[in-house]
Amino acid sequence: GENVEQHPSTLSVQEGDSAVIKCTYSDSASNYFPWYKQELGKGPQLIIDIRSNVGEKKDQRIAVTLNKTAKHFSLHITETQPEDSAVYFCAASKKSAGNQFYFGTGTSLTVIP
Amino acid sequence: NAGVTQTPKFQVLKTGQSMTLQCAQDMNHNSMYWYRQDPGMGLRLIYYSASEGTTDKGEVPNGYNVSRLNKREFSLRLESAAPSQTSVYFCASSKTGDTEAFFGQGTRLTVV
Numbered sequence: 001g002e003n004v005e006q007h008p009s010t011l012s013v014q015e016g017d018s019a020v021i022k023c024t025y026s027d028s029a030s031n032y033f034p035w036y037k038q039e040l041g042k043g044p045q046l047i048i049d050i051r052s053n054v055g056e057k058k059d060q061r062i063a064v065t066l067n068k069t070a071k072h073f074s075l076h077i078t079e080t081q082p083e084d085s086a087v088y089f090c091a092a093s094k095k096s097a098g099n100q101f102y103f104g105t106g107t108s109l110t111v112i113p
Numbered sequence: 114n115a116g117v118t119q120t121p122k123f124q125v126l127k128t129g130q131s132m133t134l135q136c137a138q139d140m141n142h143n144s145m146y147w148y149r150q151d152p153g154m155g156l157r158l159i160y161y162s163a164s165e166g167t168t169d170k171g172e173v174p175n176g177y178n179v180s181r182l183n184k185r186e187f188s189l190r191l192e193s194a195a196p197s198q199t200s201v202y203f204c205a206s207s208k209t210g211d212t213e214a215f216f217g218q219g220t221r222l223t224v225v
Contacts, residue, residue, distance in 0.1 A: 009153070032211035043117075043203055043216030044156070051211075089155060095211040100171065101146070105155035 002027040004092050006104025013080050014112050021107045023090035024072040030092040030102075033066060033073045038087045038106075047088075048075070080111045115139055119204050119217035126194040126224045134189040134220050136204030144207045145187035146171075146214065147179060149200040156203065162187055163210065194224045 003026040013019050025033075031052040036044035050057045050064045050073065057064050061080075066073040077084055090104040120135045138145065143164045148156040158171030160179040168179050176198060178190045187206075191198060201221050207214040 006155075034213065036216075041219075043205075043218050045216070046213045049213065093210050095209050100158060100161060100210065101205075101207075101214055102158075103148075103156040105153065 002030055002092055002100070002102040004090060004102045004104045006090050006107060008107060009105065010108045010110075012110045012112060015080060015082060017080055019075075019077045019080055019084070019109055019111075021075045021088055021090070021109075022072060023074070023092075023104050024070075025092040025102070026071065027092070027094070028068075028071065030094045032093045032095075033064070034091050034093075034101075035064060035075050036089045036091065036103075038089065040086075044089055077109075080109075082111050082113050085109055085111045117204055117206055117215050117217040119202075119220050121220060122218065123221050124223070126191075126222065128195060128224060130194050131190065131192050132194065133191075134202055134204070134222075135186070136188065136217060137186045138204075138206040138215070139185065140206060140208075140215065141184070142206035142208050142215075143184075144210060145181065146205040146207075147177075147187070147189045148203045148205065149173065150203060150219075151200050159189065159202075194222075196224045198222065199224045 006023045034049035038044040063076040093101045117138045146161045147159040162168045162181040165184045204217045205214045
């Protein structure tokens with residue numbers, strides 16, 4: 001099965017700085033890579049996703065890059081704000097008979113005002 | 114639309130007791146999932162249902178059973194709870210395996 005590794009496990013940045021979280025995956029057939037944000041006491045929510053036919057995607061202060069050859073993808077948050085503080089998860093999946101999302105172990109991001 | 118609704122939100126069980134966690138989605142999704150979340154271990158898949166009428170084991174199925182009652186509902190049952198099953202449980206659903214998964218608010222389960 002798929003193996004998703006995520007780094008770092010914790011990240012602290014000053015407000016206004018950028019944050020980068022990196023993930024690698026093992027199954028070259030994976031074609032969908034979502035990123036989820038989880039606030040305390042809540043379920044994860046999708047913030048951005050990318051498919052294997054695209055190298056980069058942006059949504060305001062958030063961007064995701066994908067390198068299919070190296071099997072890694074990254075989340076970039078620019079101009080961080082205190083409300084960005086949360087746990088972020090990457091995931092990989094593919095459309096197949098055994099639909100499964102494989103999640104990384106999470107990154108706890110703290111934005112220091 | 115409510116999205117994904119889980120009940121209960123909190124539960125305390127004694128070792129050996131049984132219980133069923135309920136999950137329902139109103140988005141007409143085909144796929145549904147049960148995850149457990151433990152500190153430092155991310156989200157681990159317990160069971161999933163790719164479509165109505167099918168269920169499959171995930172990464173950590175031991176001690177659990179599931180039922181896909183219909184397209185909307187997917188329940189998780191603990192037959193004989195153990196302290197190792199103390200965790201936060203999340204139900205999720207998606208249209209297919211490669212589209213956005215929507216999560217419920219979670220069930221915090223403590224087994225004493």
